[in-house]
Amino acid sequence: VTAEAWKGTDHPALLRRMPHHAESSPEELDRFRSAPGDEVRLILHTQPEHVYAVGEKVGRLFEVRVAGEKIEERKAFALERLGTELSVDQLAKEGEFVDVLGVTKGFGFQGHIQRWGVKLQPRKNSKHRRMIGTLGPHNPSFVTYRIPQAGQQGYHRRTQFNLRVLKVVPDPRTDPITPAGGFPNYGEVRSGCLILHGSLPGPPSG
Incomplete structure (x- = not known):
């Protein structure tokens, strides 16, 4: 980080997740404009109080890279949006x-059948029907990652690429x-949104 620019705010989403920063002085803003570097990033937070049917109470804090051709244009864009609502x-x-980043729907700890969809064992041939038949050969003498086993299903961060904005x-x-009927x-959409062509990771109300 070569230079920083801050906007004084008392929003609880920022105060709970990061230390309070005083508003940058004009000298610090000039230092930000003239600082060397090839990347500009913004620290943003969500406002769940404006989104209907979402159970979050505290906004999420995340960092976003500002894209553009010239570094001067990206810095000017960041300073114009500093402390404002996007x-x-x-x-x-x-x-x-x-590209949409999201967290898939979580199902907790699941077994072999539910997690990987492997076939049930024959009724008369195994004491455990809902297990795999083997953990692999003798050599190599370890269980490879290709063997379906029980574990966490869902609740993973995934990125959906190239979704068209309709x-x-x-x-x-x-x-x-x-x-009609929501x-x-x-339910009812009460805040600004994007209509995309395709599916998104996560539950419907996420």
Whole structure:
């Protein structure tokens, strides 16, 4: 890190996850503009209080890289958005392709059959039907990673690549998209959102 620029805030999502930083002075902002480097990053946090049907109470803190051709343009973009609220229409446009990061639906500790879908053992040929037939050959004398075994299923971080943005909805109150009766397992969309072509990792209300 060669230079930093901060905006003073008292939002609980930031105060609970990181130490408080005072607002940067004009001299520090000038130092940020003239600092060497080829990458600019923003520290953002979510606002779950504005999203309906999500059980989170404290926003998530994450870091995002600012893309662009020239480093001066990226620094100017970061300083303009410093301390402001980003809406969905500033993140993507209709027809673009985006990558979505998410956490898959968790199922806890599961056995061989549920986790990998292997075949049940014959009823008269095994004391344990819901197990695999062998852990592998004598040589090599260890269990390889290809052997299906019991363990954690789901709740993994995954990235879905190249999803086309079909529609950008900054305000559903002026452009309602919720069908009659609401979306299954979610309800009514009350905040800005993106409509993507494809599936996303995680539960419907995540």
